[in-house]
Amino acid sequence: MAYSEKVVDHYENPRNVGSFDKGDEDVGTGMVGAPACGDVMKLQIKVNPATGIIEDARFKTYGCGSAIASSSLVTEWVKGKTLDEAAALKNSEIAEELALPPVKIHCSILAEDAIKAAVDDYKKKHAQ
Amino acid sequence: MSSTPHFPIYMDYGATTPVDPRVVDAMIPWLREHFGNPASRSHAWGWEAEEAVEKARKDVADLIGADPREIVWTSGATESNNLALKGAAQFYKSRGKHLITVKTEHKAVLDTMRELERQGFDVTYLDVQEDGLLNMDVLKAAIRPDTILISVMFVNNEIGVVQDIPAIGALCREKGILLHVDAAQATGKVKIDLNTLPVDLMSLASHKTYGPKGIGALYVRRKPRVRLEAQMHGGGHERGMRSGTLPTHQCVGMGEAFRIARLEMDQDNAKAAALHKRLIDGLSDLEQVFLNGHATQRVAQNINMSFNFVEGESLIMGIKGLAVSSGSACTSASLEPSYVLRALGRSDELAHSSLRMTIGRWTTEEDIDFAVKTIRENVAKLRELSPLWEMYKDGIDLSTIQWAAH
Numbered sequence: 321m322a323y324s325e326k327v328v329d330h331y332e333n334p335r336n337v338g339s340f341d342k343g344d345e346d347v348g349t350g351m352v353g354a355p356a357c358g359d360v361m362k363l364q365i366k367v368n369p370a371t372g373i374i375e376d377a378r379f380k381t382y383g384c385g386s387a388i389a390s391s392s393l394v395t396e397w398v399k400g401k402t403l404d405e406a407a408a409l410k411n412s413e414i415a416e417e418l419a420l421p422p423v424k425i426h427c428s429i430l431a432e433d434a435i436k437a438a439v440d441d442y443k444k445k446h447a448q
Numbered sequence: 449m450s451s452t453p454h455f456p457i458y459m460d461y462g463a464t465t466p467v468d469p470r471v472v473d474a475m476i477p478w479l480r481e482h483f484g485n486p487a488s489r490s491h492a493w494g495w496e497a498e499e500a501v502e503k504a505r506k507d508v509a510d511l512i513g514a515d516p517r518e519i520v521w522t523s524g525a526t527e528s529n530n531l532a533l534k535g536a537a538q539f540y541k542s543r544g545k546h547l548i549t550v551k552t553e554h555k556a557v558l559d560t561m562r563e564l565e566r567q568g569f570d571v572t573y574l575d576v577q578e579d580g581l582l583n584m585d586v587l588k589a590a591i592r593p594d595t596i597l598i599s600v601m602f603v604n605n606e607i608g609v610v611q612d613i614p615a616i617g618a619l620c621r622e623k624g625i626l627l628h629v630d631a632a633q634a635t636g637k638v639k640i641d642l643n644t645l646p647v648d649l650m651s652l653a654s655h656k657t658y659g660p661k662g663i664g665a666l667y668v669r670r671k672p673r674v675r676l677e678a679q680m681h682g683g684g685h686e687r688g689m690r691s692g693t694l695p696t697h698q699c700v701g702m703g704e705a706f707r708i709a710r711l712e713m714d715q716d717n718a719k720a721a722a723l724h725k726r727l728i729d730g731l732s733d734l735e736q737v738f739l740n741g742h743a744t745q746r747v748a749q750n751i752n753m754s755f756n757f758v759e760g761e762s763l764i765m766g767i768k769g770l771a772v773s774s775g776s777a778c779t780s781a782s783l784e785p786s787y788v789l790r791a792l793g794r795s796d797e798l799a800h801s802s803l804r805m806t807i808g809r810w811t812t813e814e815d816i817d818f819a820v821k822t823i824r825e826n827v828a829k830l831r832e833l834s835p836l837w838e839m840y841k842d843g844i845d846l847s848t849i850q851w852a853a854h
Contacts (some may be wrong), residue, residue, distance in 0.1 A: 354851035
């Protein structure tokens with residue numbers, strides 16, 4: 321299995337690994353996937369409540385190199401975006417950036433699901 | 449031998465083995481000047497080729513305590529499995545149409561059994577215990593009056609466990625059922641003596657025992673006589689059981705490999721046992737690490753371990769200085785984890801998290817130490833990245849989580 325340089329880079333030097341306190345008001349947490357499938361992603365965003373802009377993000381992933389790279393990339397991309405912009409992220413953009421082969425496209429889909437779930441979680445916390 | 453420039457340290461002997469240089473040397477003359485067809489009965493080119501093939505046949509027979517007349521050359525153990533199962537089932541179908549095998553067999557057996565089901569046979573696929581071994585009571589219970597053949601592999605290619613072939617053979621004799629044993633991973637590792645072992649058909653591979661790929665053999669018992677319907681027609685070679693011009697250089701290669709294996713098995717195994725222990729000891733203090741397959745009823749050359757909360761393909765990516773294989777779905781074409789590990793009752797997570805390391809004749813202590821070091825480093829790094837490890841450390845029982853699978 322030959323990985324693209326970008327996938328290898330994210331694997332060797334993953335960005336934003338870690339966790340926020342999910343009880344924190346400003347944090348949205350998305351957990352998607354299942355161990356049975358071999359892929360679980362936890363994506364967290366820290367939102368500035370005044371501006372609605374994502375200021376920081378963290379991820380943890382159980383999965384192959386492409387899954388790790390997809391979630392790492394998402395944490396980079398969502399910083400500085402609004403919640404709606406982040407939720408509009410398409411898996412095809414992730415797949416293209418990382419040059420994912422067809423058999424690994426589902427990793428990018430899972431990353432898209434993860435950021436959407438994190439945004440939803442934040443919104444639920446702040447639903448009036 | 450274990451590493452060439454830019455290539456990782458080879459620990460995938462279960463996939464294939466390097467051809468022993470002594471075997472290569474023995475083969476070359478039969479590619480250059482001595483190119484005759486062993487079936488050419490009318491001139492010296494043929495006679496000398498035939499002599500070389502017959503010497504090689506004896507070397508193969510000697511490793512397993514067989515008579516040379518009981519050895520049929522094939523293109524490999526996959527073909528041997530096909531010939532044994534299809535050949536025997538078709539010949540003896542008037543006696544019955546029930547066949548028995550095990551869920552952990554190699555695809556060469558399982559897929560052939562599926563094909564025989566398509567042809568009208570009934571096949572029972574037996575479960576194994578958590579340690580990978582077949583339970584004799586389970587086997588006994590599966591036998592029917594119309595059972596004609598049972599197929600059980602000697603040494604499992606994924607987890608290295610050794611089945612109790614003497615006991616299974618004795619049971620088959622008692623019931624008048626043929627026993628086929630796929631010994632592809634067993635030759636050179638387990639002592640086999642067909643004078644006393646009640647096995648009727650045995651598949652042999654060359655490239656798992658330091659011989660060339662593309663050649664194998666099938667042992668077919670003469671006393672009592674076992675008959676087969678040929679699967680390859682065209683000339684009646686190998687007593688009508690397998691037609692096709694014999695590749696002299698390949699037969700010589702397999703013969704020489706098996707001759708060396710007979711002489712060096714004990715020293716190979718002693719070395720493997722020491723290296724096996726070194727590897728296990730180096731990883732034994734890691735949390736949540738499991739050996740797959742019985743701890744002692746196994747060959748030393750195989751170490752298959754699951755590293756919980758770390759996915760197999762990402763681990764292989766990290767240990768890039770080491771060539772191993774994984775029971776992870778991601779490394780196979782489908783998204784299904786290893787069927788062997790699932791048959792042991794391993795959860796999907798543990799099947800996804802496994803590494804198969806297989807060592808051999810040229811593995812060194814330095815190789816093992818490197819393996820231990822890189823595995824420890826990468827398991828630690830990937831656990832830092834793993835939400836499952838985080839939850840485990842927080843005391844969460846993962847089996848209670850409702851996963852939002854996509």
